[in-house]
Amino acid sequence: MCQAMHQLMFVLFLLKRSDSLQCLAIIIISVTTKNKEMNNQIIKGGGDTNSDPGYEVDIQFSHVHLYVDRVCEVSTYKEFEDSLNLFQEKYDEATENEVVNHEVDHCGTSLDVDVGRRVWQSIISKRNKTDENNDMAEAFASHGRDVVRQLIAGFGFRITGCHANYRTNSVVVTSKDPNGIQIVVSAMKNDDDNKLDDEAAMAGTDNFYHHFAASNITRFYQAHSNRQGIAVMAFEVGHQCLEGIFHRYDEKHPELVPKEFKNGPVEYDTEARIFEVFAYYKGERGMSPADEGTMLRFIEPIKSNATNTCKLPGIVPVNASFSQCHPAFFDHWVSNVISRTGFLDTLEDTLYFTPKVDFNAGVVAAGEAQIESTVTGNTSSLTSEDVSSALSDQSQIYLPINNALTKVGHVHGFLEEIGQGVQHVASRVDDIISFVQEANDRRKVFGEGFTFLNIPRSYYGVLTKEMLRRGIDNIKDPSSKVDDVLTSECAHAIFEVCAGEGIMLDDSSVDLDMSGRTIQMILDSKIPLEHKEEYLQNRKEVVEVILHSRYVNMYNLLKNHLSEKSYVAIVRNQILVDVQTDDLLFQIFTSNILQRKPQDESPFFEFIQRVCSQCKGPDGCPKKIKPGCGGFGIRNFLTLFLSIEVTKAMLAASNAKRDGEKKEYEFAKRKVQLFTDQLNESNPLLTDISEAMTKEGVARDNITLAWKDGRKKDAKVWEEVMEEEAAAKSLANDRLMECNNKYQRLMRRLRESRDQDEMV
Numbered sequence: 001m002c003q004a005m006h007q008l009m010f011v012l013f014l015l016k017r018s019d020s021l022q023c024l025a026i027i028i029i030s031v032t033t034k035n036k037e038m039n040n041q042i043i044k045g046g047g048d049t050n051s052d053p054g055y056e057v058d059i060q061f062s063h064v065h066l067y068v069d070r071v072c073e074v075s076t077y078k079e080f081e082d083s084l085n086l087f088q089e090k091y092d093e094a095t096e097n098e099v100v101n102h103e104v105d106h107c108g109t110s111l112d113v114d115v116g117r118r119v120w121q122s123i124i125s126k127r128n129k130t131d132e133n134n135d136m137a138e139a140f141a142s143h144g145r146d147v148v149r150q151l152i153a154g155f156g157f158r159i160t161g162c163h164a165n166y167r168t169n170s171v172v173v174t175s176k177d178p179n180g181i182q183i184v185v186s187a188m189k190n191d192d193d194n195k196l197d198d199e200a201a202m203a204g205t206d207n208f209y210h211h212f213a214a215s216n217i218t219r220f221y222q223a224h225s226n227r228q229g230i231a232v233m234a235f236e237v238g239h240q241c242l243e244g245i246f247h248r249y250d251e252k253h254p255e256l257v258p259k260e261f262k263n264g265p266v267e268y269d270t271e272a273r274i275f276e277v278f279a280y281y282k283g284e285r286g287m288s289p290a291d292e293g294t295m296l297r298f299i300e301p302i303k304s305n306a307t308n309t310c311k312l313p314g315i316v317p318v319n320a321s322f323s324q325c326h327p328a329f330f331d332h333w334v335s336n337v338i339s340r341t342g343f344l345d346t347l348e349d350t351l352y353f354t355p356k357v358d359f360n361a362g363v364v365a366a367g368e369a370q371i372e373s374t375v376t377g378n379t380s381s382l383t384s385e386d387v388s389s390a391l392s393d394q395s396q397i398y399l400p401i402n403n404a405l406t407k408v409g410h411v412h413g414f415l416e417e418i419g420q421g422v423q424h425v426a427s428r429v430d431d432i433i434s435f436v437q438e439a440n441d442r443r444k445v446f447g448e449g450f451t452f453l454n455i456p457r458s459y460y461g462v463l464t465k466e467m468l469r470r471g472i473d474n475i476k477d478p479s480s481k482v483d484d485v486l487t488s489e490c491a492h493a494i495f496e497v498c499a500g501e502g503i504m505l506d507d508s509s510v511d512l513d514m515s516g517r518t519i520q521m522i523l524d525s526k527i528p529l530e531h532k533e534e535y536l537q538n539r540k541e542v543v544e545v546i547l548h549s550r551y552v553n554m555y556n557l558l559k560n561h562l563s564e565k566s567y568v569a570i571v572r573n574q575i576l577v578d579v580q581t582d583d584l585l586f587q588i589f590t591s592n593i594l595q596r597k598p599q600d601e602s603p604f605f606e607f608i609q610r611v612c613s614q615c616k617g618p619d620g621c622p623k624k625i626k627p628g629c630g631g632f633g634i635r636n637f638l639t640l641f642l643s644i645e646v647t648k649a650m651l652a653a654s655n656a657k658r659d660g661e662k663k664e665y666e667f668a669k670r671k672v673q674l675f676t677d678q679l680n681e682s683n684p685l686l687t688d689i690s691e692a693m694t695k696e697g698v699a700r701d702n703i704t705l706a707w708k709d710g711r712k713k714d715a716k717v718w719e720e721v722m723e724e725e726a727a728a729k730s731l732a733n734d735r736l737m738e739c740n741n742k743y744q745r746l747m748r749r750l751r752e753s754r755d756q757d758e759m760v
Contacts, residue, residue, distance in 0.1 A: 058238025061330035063182035065232035088323035116445035143595035154449025156325030167214035177327035209314035223293035228594035230422035234297035268313035332398035365740035367747030369409020426606035457509035461552035584611035692729035
């Protein structure tokens, strides 16, 4: 509905223990403007509502539009797709009677990479082609790649639509679900192509579909430091919504309306009506002009086209054959901007989006780098008991918005180097462990696809002497009062063998390729004689502790909900995990895309899996699934921020080592260590924050229910609980900021020490 609502709506994210910050479990209330007294009561009980109440826009995700340096002809991509589909057939034949490393049950479906490479080589050799990417399968480089080929090879996506005019080429890349993720990729044709049709240029046919005009790409590149990027965030809106959006932009933000749309939306025959605006101001709203880079596009379909899932006018459907591909659906789109509050206000003025989550100043920090972030969006009315419906729903829009607080770090670098824009696009999948395992295997086989951000192994768990001493029961249950298994001396001796014989890596994490049998053989032969008897008496448990240490932090979150194989797959594929009572959030981030050079700032993709709880409500019936279950994960947000910095520092260390720059190598290694130490020290504080916010969210839910039922005394009691938990959260936030400030000082000293050395 796009008109004022004349009823009272309570949209409650009633999870068993909702988390007001990280799971978006805050109360979003739309109220009638006719009942001021009830409005005041609800706001008092359920928290602030900053928006103009009673309005909403029928809106959902449509597509993102990338502007890149080059898009090949569709036939070229289709030939590549055919080869990949043939590979799957030949691979299945080659492994039909073999026991291959297929691991199911939430631990990924692995390809046998050696078999896969032989099959792939046979295919490309028979077609008399050499695959230039295959030589890079071992030392894969993310920069300088064709993002369309990456999506096709890495995730099994396919081209399902295209558009070409005399100046530009465009393709639509999707997963196999027709209602899933849609990525439009456009590029200018090369100079030879541009000479083909001067008559078409004179006739102006390029401008019939304005969204495919070359002028858009030129304008984006000029505003975006001549870089490729995610240029357009596009939304589909319901019937009669478009006029309202136009009028609100025209009235409140006319600077953001391009000249092509000053007279309103543009209609394309029976296809759709389109309205586009610039997304951001260059600075503060009202004090600066529009940033002519990133745009928002609104599409109001006129007539449904069953053969074309992409509603963007001008797209011609293309047949596609999917071999192996997980369905994927948009979840949230993240922007890096100069004025976070300015963009928030604009979206509230025009789309009635309201803030859902605030990551306050100082909470998200990595060394000297600090940012602020707010998640805004609409309030979808979807509730469902069907997991597949919750997965595929596109009606809940979340737009996280970041701004930099310091002049170092990724967000600052992004803004300085390429300007405001989309940092990353996040999409949901049904089984992230299989999704990522397959993506990693496919990259190794085809030499094409994606790598993912480096996550420090300490995020998952490392081996310590204390773990060896205390034993597996005490590790799995810290409150257990079971006696220690080993003496401190024996635990020390075993730890030293693990470190010296390659069981442990340099960061004290256990080698994932070490089997229990191999570990036992090494310890049997290397344990000092004076500790051998004690070791042998406890050998089985010692090996179990060593293997358990690989994922001990994850186990502390999830306990026995996952198998050992699943845990190892999570660690191996560097998947992030967060927990909110019975809701799980799995996340992973690709390395940068659209890079020309290795250290260029550029966007990336995120993939997540939301595992919603199966809790029952007060009536004993299963709670319906709400959008955003699992939230955004404050722990993972900080880990992402740190991991971006770790990845950059690791690349700097690798380059310095290659170039023989010893001082730069040591400096980069020290940065990696400081970021890792900060992550380790922050984790327990983040747990405290999460616990407090969870209890605060439960209190908020109960306050709203009490006011709804007229139980004023109960509401007062829960208000006191909410205040207590808010205070506990504030205290933990202060401790986290102290931790962040500590590492900010350490990183500054490290940098200043390096600078002084360079001056000498």
